[in-house]
Amino acid sequence: MFNELRFKFARFMQGRYGMDQFSRFLSMVLLVLVAANFFLRVRTIGLLCWAVLFYMYFRIFSRNIPKRYSENRKFLALQSRVTGFFRNFRRSASQARDYHIYKCPQCAQKIRIPRGKGKIIVRCPKCGHEFQKRS
Ligand SMILES: [Zn+2]
Structure with a gap:
């Protein structure tokens, strides 16, 4: 059936x-x-x-x-x-x-920085410009 x-x-x-x-x-x-x-x-x-x-x-x-x-x-x-x-x-x-995402003040390249490292010098990988940031 x-x-x-x-x-x-x-x-x-x-x-x-x-x-x-x-x-x-x-x-x-x-x-x-x-x-x-x-x-x-x-x-x-x-x-x-x-x-x-x-x-x-x-x-x-x-x-x-x-x-x-x-x-x-x-x-x-x-x-x-x-x-x-x-x-x-x-x-x-x-x-x-x-991560923090920062923009290079010179060429606007986006740069990824790990958080919690205090004050750091960021060097832009594209134009070589250096700037200080808190992470
Ligand atoms: Zn740059």
């Missing part, structure tokens, strides 16, 4: 796109929306749940495989841009904690 159902489902899915990273992401969005809907009971969120659910299954059962594939590619590119942005943001935040 169960095997037969599985077989039928496999036949149904033949030539259809199926699950991908974008749909998995949509299912997570759906989960968050369903939880938000449970607590907030806002009608717009309820409608949005149905919209996301519908769109997700539309993609999974779609026969236009090249189109879905290119959507997924776009999604992955966007996702890596977003995660890259947050990684850079974290890195520059930790740099701000450990």
